[in-house]
Amino acid sequence: MKIIHANVIERGRGVWLTAAMGMALTVAQPSELVTAQAEDAAAVKAKDAPPAEDPAEVQRRQQIKQQATHWEHLLTRLLYGELEMIRSISGDIPRDARRAIAQAGEQAVKEAAVRLAELQFGGRKGEENTAGDPAARVSDSLAKSLVEHVGSPQAAAFTRQIAERSERRKVATVHEIVAVLDGELFLTARQRKQIERSLLETWNDAMALSLEGVHWIDDRRVFPGLPADCINPHLSEAQRKRFAPQENRGGGVVSQQQTWTRMNVLNNVPAPARDPWWFE
Amino acid sequence: MTARRPWKTCRSVLLAGLAVLVLGGAWLRGEDDTVVDAAAKRASEQAQQPQQVMLEQQMNSMFFAPTGNEEKAVQHCLGRLLLEMSALDEACGLSDRQRLKCETAARLDVAQAMDDIDAVRRRYAGRTINLQDPAGQQEWQRFLQEAQTMQAKLQEVGGETSLMAKVIAGILDETQRSAWRQESELRKLYQWQGVVDAGMAQIDIALGLSSEQHEAMHAILMEKPLRINPTRLRMHGNHFTPFVCRYALSRLDQKQLESLINERQQKTLRQFIDQGKGMAAHLKQQQIIFE
Numbered sequence: 001m002k003i004i005h006a007n008v009i010e011r012g013r014g015v016w017l018t019a020a021m022g023m024a025l026t027v028a029q030p031s032e033l034v035t036a037q038a039e040d041a042a043a044v045k046a047k048d049a050p051p052a053e054d055p056a057e058v059q060r061r062q063q064i065k066q067q068a069t070h071w072e073h074l075l076t077r078l079l080y081g082e083l084e085m086i087r088s089i090s091g092d093i094p095r096d097a098r099r100a101i102a103q104a105g106e107q108a109v110k111e112a113a114v115r116l117a118e119l120q121f122g123g124r125k126g127e128e129n130t131a132g133d134p135a136a137r138v139s140d141s142l143a144k145s146l147v148e149h150v151g152s153p154q155a156a157a158f159t160r161q162i163a164e165r166s167e168r169r170k171v172a173t174v175h176e177i178v179a180v181l182d183g184e185l186f187l188t189a190r191q192r193k194q195i196e197r198s199l200l201e202t203w204n205d206a207m208a209l210s211l212e213g214v215h216w217i218d219d220r221r222v223f224p225g226l227p228a229d230c231i232n233p234h235l236s237e238a239q240r241k242r243f244a245p246q247e248n249r250g251g252g253v254v255s256q257q258q259t260w261t262r263m264n265v266l267n268n269v270p271a272p273a274r275d276p277w278w279f280e
Numbered sequence: 281m282t283a284r285r286p287w288k289t290c291r292s293v294l295l296a297g298l299a300v301l302v303l304g305g306a307w308l309r310g311e312d313d314t315v316v317d318a319a320a321k322r323a324s325e326q327a328q329q330p331q332q333v334m335l336e337q338q339m340n341s342m343f344f345a346p347t348g349n350e351e352k353a354v355q356h357c358l359g360r361l362l363l364e365m366s367a368l369d370e371a372c373g374l375s376d377r378q379r380l381k382c383e384t385a386a387r388l389d390v391a392q393a394m395d396d397i398d399a400v401r402r403r404y405a406g407r408t409i410n411l412q413d414p415a416g417q418q419e420w421q422r423f424l425q426e427a428q429t430m431q432a433k434l435q436e437v438g439g440e441t442s443l444m445a446k447v448i449a450g451i452l453d454e455t456q457r458s459a460w461r462q463e464s465e466l467r468k469l470y471q472w473q474g475v476v477d478a479g480m481a482q483i484d485i486a487l488g489l490s491s492e493q494h495e496a497m498h499a500i501l502m503e504k505p506l507r508i509n510p511t512r513l514r515m516h517g518n519h520f521t522p523f524v525c526r527y528a529l530s531r532l533d534q535k536q537l538e539s540l541i542n543e544r545q546q547k548t549l550r551q552f553i554d555q556g557k558g559m560a561a562h563l564k565q566q567q568i569i570f571e
Contacts, residue, residue: 077485077486078485078486080486080488081484081485081486081487081488082488083488084487084488084544084545085488085489085490086488088488088490088542089490135485161490161491164491165484165485165489165491165494168484168491168494169481169484172477172478172480172481173477175470175473175474175477176474176477176478176518178470178474179470179471179473179474179510180474180514182467182470182471183471183510183511183514184360185363186360186363186364186366186367187367188367188370188371188463189463189466189467189470190370192470211517211518212517212518213517214514214515214517216346216347218347218352219346219347219349219352219353219355219356236366238359238362238363238366239363239366241359242356242359242360242363265481265482265485266482266485268482268522268523268555269482269485269486270486270548270551270552270555272486272547272548272551273547273548275544
């Protein structure tokens with residue numbers, strides 16, 4: 001519905017009927033002149049006013065903001081665990097230092113949460129569409145803050161614990177993958193060992209995708225991210241018929257899936273209480 | 281183009297205003313209003329109309345998931361039992377005669393499962409239910425549960441109470457039996473470790489465990505494995521696995537467990553354990569855990 005001001009009508013370049021009861025009805029006699037003048041006026045207005053925002057972009061930013069809150073809740077569970085680890089490693093830390101460390105962690109959580117939400121809603125313009133490893137972002141930030149406020153030995157101890165956790169997670173994931181394969185293929189103990197070794201030797205994070213959900217192609221279970229070369233040489237012919245690897249299809253898609261897989265580990269983790277020692 | 285005088289424009293405005301008043305609502309009502317009215321009426325009529333579901337048509341896709349093809353489901357099921365037989369052969373070195381007995385038992389187990397499924401299919405043959413009706417909704421729920429049971433039945437053919445299990449127990453000599461028992465125990469432990477690994481991943485993160493703490497907690501969980509049905513567990517992907525681990529934690533000596541971690545960690549761990557206890561009834565009802 002268009003409402004055209006009286007001065008336009010008075011100029012006699014078109015006929016605009018403004019009906020009663022707040023209704024404005026147009027009897028169209030379009031003229032290029034009217035259009036041109038209206039466009040000129042709009043251009044002058046646009047120069048003075050701030051640029052109009054794309055409603056879709058405004059909506060996207062709102063969605064990002066909302067979703068970031070969800071990720072922040074999840075990542076906070078990780079942060080509190082890591083703060084606990086630092087406290088166990090470092091013992092007593094001066095009040096100002098621990099507050100600074102906790103704040104650095106909270107800031108890292110906020111940033112990682114926004115990156116994750118942006119990834120969900122189209123990413124950042126002109127940047128690679130990935131949120132990287134949100135957990136690593138938080139740990140790195142805590143380690144830097146530890147160096148600054150407590151000392152390098154404590155930071156090194158913390159980093160070592162995080163690296164060991166990462167390593168045991170890798171070994172555990174491989175074990176879980178082989179356990180699922182075992183359920184499907186009835187592996188012998190020897191085969192399980194061989195496949196485990198093979199997966200560990202060629203490990204990449206995309207392998208963890210095979211534990212996400214249950215996928216089938218026809219009547220064969222599919223294991224996304226598992227390289228056939230690691231599995232097939234250790235299977236019998238009958239087992240090979242029932243194993244369908246699905247190797248990485250594209251870097252971007254896999255990279256995003258990996259991010260969600262990494263975050264899935266935080267699902268159903270009860271929200272721990274905030275340790276006041278860090279924030280007092 | 282000639283310019284109009286303002287009074288002429290004003291007259292046009294008045295005429296238009298008058299027209300609105302005279303023609304009233306009818307003029308303001310557009311075609312789309314009719315469409316909206318009709319859509320609302322249709323929706324209301326649809327809500328009253330029966331929503332028929334022919335259960336017979338749904339049966340194959342739901343009983344024989346994922347393909348919905350009976351023949352493929354039978355082959356898949358038999359294939360799994362034959363793989364078990366191959367594993368047995370590798371561990372024990374079966375004779376031709378033993379192999380034949382095993383294979384026959386496997387085929388009979390599959391045939392028995394299909395007979396059971398057929399009995400259920402006959403019950404639903406020609407049945408149509410109305411989802412708008414509470415009785416129809418109840419029947420639909422029963423049907424869904426039955427479909428899940430049938431899926432599990434196919435996946436579990438060859439389990440502990442199967443003919444194949446009995447035949448294996450009967451035909452093996454002492455050496456073979458011991459080798460197979462060892463192989464089976466290793467498999468059970470391996471499956472249990474998969475559950476512990478999946479469950480500990482979250483506890484590790486939330487409690488901020490050190491490597492030593494993790495190792496100690498993992499070890500006491502491995503010492504007391506729960507009796508689980510890995511097939512049922514994996515039917516739901518990895519969804520229930522962490523809860524099985526949390527339930528297992530609740531069954532450990534709590535003093536021993538708490539001695540491994542500090543008070544703050546104990547507080548967080550209790551939340552995990554409470555979740556595990558809360559899920560226990562469901563896990564038992566789903567026959568994922570047996571104790």
